[in-house]
Amino acid sequence: MAREKFQTLTEQMFYILLCLQEECYGMDxxxxxxxxxxxxxxxxPGTLYNLLESFQQAGMIRETKVEGRxxxxxxxxxxxxxxxxxxxRLLTQIEDYTRWKGGH
Structure with a gap:
């Protein structure tokens, strides 16, 4: 069974989306x-612009401004x-780790 795209995020994906709670340019x-x-x-830059394009196509971000490039x-x-x-999802993993590390 194919995994749904963006079902889980890589660290880079997570932090890009976190940054975009405020309007940002790519370099920012x-x-x-x-x-x-x-x-x-x-x-x-290659990873960033590929992810931005994928996020846009998925409706997760929107382009707000274009000034030249x-x-x-x-x-x-x-x-x-x-x-x-x-x-x-990450919180649940932390809770599981904490519970099981302590001898469950």
Whole structure:
């Protein structure tokens, strides 16, 4: 059975969507992810623009502004739902880990 696209998010996907709760340009997103994660997660331009295109096609983000080659994006309600679902999934994993690590 094929896995639904965006059923779970990679770290890069998660942080890109998190950044787009505020309108951002591509280069701003790369810098915000780097700062937000204390350089633990980086997003290169190829990965970023492929993900932005995929997110747009899925209705998770929308383009808000175009200034020459600079494009600005913002998360949609669909993207927010996806981000929240991933957050809840991660919390459940943490709860499972904590319960089982302590000898269940």
């Amino acid at each position: 997103i790369m810098e915000k992810v780097r700062l937000m994660t204390k350089e633990r997660v980086t997003v290169g 600079k494009r600005s994006y913002l998360i949609t309600s669909t993207g927010l739902e996806t981000l929240e679902r991933e957050y809840q």
